[in-house]
Amino acid sequence: MTRTSFGKQLLICAILIGIGAAAWGMRAELGALWASVTGTTAGDARAERNRDGVPVITEPVRIVRDDLTFSAIGTGYAARSVTLRAPASGRITALSLSPDRTFAEDEVLLQLDDTDERLAVELAEAQLERATQERERYRALQDTGAAAQTRLEQVETDFKVARIELEQARADLEDRSLRAPFDGVTGIASVERGDRVAAEDAVATFDDRSSILVEFDLPEAFLSRVEPGLTVTARTPAVEGRSFDGRITAIDSRVDPATRTARIRASIDNSADILRPGASFSVRMDLPGAAYPAVPELAVQFSRGSLLVWRARDGTAEEVPVRLIRRRAGLVIVDGPLEEGEPVVVEGTQRLRPGVTLDVLNESTEASS
Numbered sequence: 001m002t003r004t005s006f007g008k009q010l011l012i013c014a015i016l017i018g019i020g021a022a023a024w025g026m027r028a029e030l031g032a033l034w035a036s037v038t039g040t041t042a043g044d045a046r047a048e049r050n051r052d053g054v055p056v057i058t059e060p061v062r063i064v065r066d067d068l069t070f071s072a073i074g075t076g077y078a079a080r081s082v083t084l085r086a087p088a089s090g091r092i093t094a095l096s097l098s099p100d101r102t103f104a105e106d107e108v109l110l111q112l113d114d115t116d117e118r119l120a121v122e123l124a125e126a127q128l129e130r131a132t133q134e135r136e137r138y139r140a141l142q143d144t145g146a147a148a149q150t151r152l153e154q155v156e157t158d159f160k161v162a163r164i165e166l167e168q169a170r171a172d173l174e175d176r177s178l179r180a181p182f183d184g185v186t187g188i189a190s191v192e193r194g195d196r197v198a199a200e201d202a203v204a205t206f207d208d209r210s211s212i213l214v215e216f217d218l219p220e221a222f223l224s225r226v227e228p229g230l231t232v233t234a235r236t237p238a239v240e241g242r243s244f245d246g247r248i249t250a251i252d253s254r255v256d257p258a259t260r261t262a263r264i265r266a267s268i269d270n271s272a273d274i275l276r277p278g279a280s281f282s283v284r285m286d287l288p289g290a291a292y293p294a295v296p297e298l299a300v301q302f303s304r305g306s307l308l309v310w311r312a313r314d315g316t317a318e319e320v321p322v323r324l325i326r327r328r329a330g331l332v333i334v335d336g337p338l339e340e341g342e343p344v345v346v347e348g349t350q351r352l353r354p355g356v357t358l359d360v361l362n363e364s365t366e367a368s369s
Contacts, residue, residue, distance in 0.1 A: 053357030056348035063340040066289030074216030078207035078277040086197040087175045097189035103180040114176035124166035131162035184208040212275045217261035225287040232266045232285040293338035294331045298346040310345040317352045
């Protein structure tokens, strides 16, 4: 090694030593300046921190209800709905069915040719009249002892048979008319006047639209929150820009094992006759839930396979195990032994252990609020 190289190294070392000494002196001056301003030394600050405990920030526990909003797509049905069918075979002689026409209960909707049935009623009435006269005559003879008992019994039987035949003839005549089963409206008829129909042929639909029943599926996890009378809000593409209020009227008695859902029925008043059966409905309802503690998300810690929060109690840290219920808008709803207003640690949890002394940095702020 040459003298020149050795000299350069000595010069570099001297420069480094000078820089270090200057930095140490500046640090000492800054420390003195801080001590003059605060009246404490660095050693005093370290002792103060150790004496106050682990610095943390806390937030109070809130109690909130675990309410949920559920939405589903359902189908609307009429309050009562039937398919009108021909009551007997024959030729249609009168037809009142027309689309969307309103009928009262027992109004005649369709009339079949009833010539034979009317003649049968007249014949049965004549036979009953004759049987009645025979019975009265033999009863009078029975009082005088001139009539045989066996003949009187035969006359009584003939009277009963004639009465039954008249009732049957009148029933057959009634079956030539199709009447409205309840107050409602008809759909488009599939027959015309003059057509011949067979018994039980479908001729039209008939609906009671005074209310619309909307049916939809509810997951089994929410069944405990639903009961008859709970309000719902429904919308349908058939009536744009409007919503309709209704109430739950029926809950199915079983859960579908394939879908794990139960069928729910809600009734919507349709006295204005705006809604139609068969339309799709978007149903929304608020499901009430139980009240639980809620803490900020930062307060919940995962440790040893379970969740916990750190509660500040009497100036020390206390570990509280909790169970997650739901996350909601920056809060975590939990199930655990927490009371409303209790402070839980949201910052500084990394250094916490059970029983560790806490230095709550925002304690004065919480007290003033």
